[in-house]
């Protein structure tokens with residue numbers, strides 16, 4: 001007399017079937033991978049083939065012995081196709097030059113002795129939003145260099161929301177920024193906005209900045225990739241981390257691997273800050289790439305009273321430096337009046353952030 005199998009017996013049978021399914025599904029995946037490689041070899045632009053999937057689903061529907069309804073069988077196989085396609089596409093994906101798969105160890109930039117990234121002390125990049133006059137630049141550089149700041153910023157070409165706003169001093173600003181930085185033993189970083197200006201900016205600046213609004217300007221990214229100067233790449237205010245890293249990839253793909261990523265806040269529904277500082281993007285960029293990552297607290301906040309906590313938070317998640325705007329007289333500045341720090345404000349900022357940013361003078 002045959003006994004009714006117990007639940008345990010039936011489960012043992014299911015376990016065996018699972019193993020068979022696993023073997024079959026893995027064998028199927030291996031065949032799919034071969035198809036994927038053949039497609040790549042043939043130069044087919046896409047792996048997805050909906051007509052082929054449709055034919056399989058129709059055949060499976062006809063062969064379906066039950067008890068699963070056709071829709072269930074289709075859903076299960078559609079999931080297998082989706083996973084197979086992902087496998088094919090992942091095999092095709094080239095590891096990015098910015099990624100840690102290609103270079104595991106941190107990139108440490110050494111720009112005339114100023115080291116950025118890795119285990120180095122966080123750097124401070126500071127200076128006015130716009131270069132306005134010799135006096136303004138001279139006072140700012142003297143003040144900042146006395147506090148150990150080695151990188152002076154200042155915009156000569158200003159991307160303004162209104163075409164009628166102050167557009168910057170142009171080449172005169174570049175010459176002025178370079179001279180003042182040299183006089184105080186500092187590096188000069190300034191934004192380049194146009195492919196036609198890359199050569200002249202590279203002639204005067206030690207670091208070329210790509211602004212948030214130009215992060216998607218691929219022609220400009222390629223051009224600075226050929227410029228043989230370190231690049232400070234700001235994240236676009238609506239760019240995903242992936243888009244930001246691809247922008248950096250444009251620069252590296254031209255042979256320039258001296259890129260500093262800069263998170264400067266993204267646009268959200270929040271109104272009480274100018275942007276929203278995306279700290280997870282900083283942590284993520286540090287994890288996924290080997291490049292130094294700095295944080296522009298000024299643009300992230302758009303207000304002075306949040307700079308200390310944001311800078312502390314940025315350093316806590318691994319930022320390699322802080323970017324902050326400093327102006328001798330923010331009230332009379334030609335741009336960004338609301339957010340630049342005056343000298344007393346910078347000293348208070350430095351004291352507030354504490355030891356991490358207290359670089360010894362000249363150090």
Ligand SMILES: C=C(O[C@@H]1C=C(C(=O)O)C=C[C@H]1O)C(=O)O
Nearest residue numbers: 032035047048049052053081084
């Ligand atoms: C394996 C292929 O590539 C993809 C995956 C399919 C699958 O898993 O069966 C079917 C079509 C394509 O979307 C193929 O084209 O045959």
